[in-house]
Amino acid sequence: MTKRPIDIRECAGDIIRAMRPGILLTTKSGEKVNSMAIGWGTIGIEWEKPIFIAFVRTCRFTHEMLQSNGEFTINVPVGDFPRKAIGFLGSKSGRDMDKIAEAGLTLVEPNIISVPGLKEFPLTLECRVLYQQQQNDHELNEDIKRRFYTMETADHTAFYAEIVDAYVIED
Numbered sequence: 001m002t003k004r005p006i007d008i009r010e011c012a013g014d015i016i017r018a019m020r021p022g023i024l025l026t027t028k029s030g031e032k033v034n035s036m037a038i039g040w041g042t043i044g045i046e047w048e049k050p051i052f053i054a055f056v057r058t059c060r061f062t063h064e065m066l067q068s069n070g071e072f073t074i075n076v077p078v079g080d081f082p083r084k085a086i087g088f089l090g091s092k093s094g095r096d097m098d099k100i101a102e103a104g105l106t107l108v109e110p111n112i113i114s115v116p117g118l119k120e121f122p123l124t125l126e127c128r129v130l131y132q133q134q135q136n137d138h139e140l141n142e143d144i145k146r147r148f149y150t151m152e153t154a155d156h157t158a159f160y161a162e163i164v165d166a167y168v169i170e171d
């Protein structure tokens with residue numbers, strides 16, 4: 001298995017397009033590895049560094065994992081991929097099961113951080129959280145509040161992470 005380095009300035013558009021229908025965010029705490037589907041995310045520059053911002057609700061198991069280890073991989077499909085995995089990893093919680101094993105996904109050793117990538121979702125960003133910010137009702141646009149937070153308060157945490165490595169996993 002090889003890893004072909006990529007320039008995120010060139011593949012940012014591909015990653016953003018893949019967010020619909022969904023990409024994956026993988027975390028690791030101790031020996032536990034867990035992936036969840038994400039559809040919201042931002043790629044850009046801050047502090048002169050390439051940054052991925054993930055928006056994770058506080059109730060997710062992934063949120064708990066990120067508090068214990070502030071590193072994650074972003075896993076983006078390239079070409080054919082197991083589409084059902086997105087729905088599965090986006091509806092079940094890693095609190096209750098080993099979702100990666102259940103989905104039949106293959107872990108791939110990372111280069112720099114502690115969290116593996118996924119062979120079946122080969123475009124990989126290795127990310128290290130530099131800052132997190134809790135979003136709240138008081139400062140949120142009313143239309144967004146009505147559309148996304150009717151049943152609960154705004155409860156996404158924005159995790160700003162430096163992209164420390166980026167590559168495509170190849171056979």
Ligand SMILES: Cc1cc2nc3c(=O)[nH]c(=O)nc-3n(C[C@H](O)[C@H](O)[C@H](O)COP(=O)(O)O)c2cc1C
Binds near residue numbers: 036038059060
């Ligand atoms: C296509 C898709 C996109 C999603 N995007 C997000 C997201 O950006 N942020 C979020 O907190 N949850 C998102 N979810 C929901 C989580 O993936 C879902 O709640 C998951 O079961 C959480 O897993 P965990 O408890 O193992 O962390 C999305 C789900 C799907 C199907």
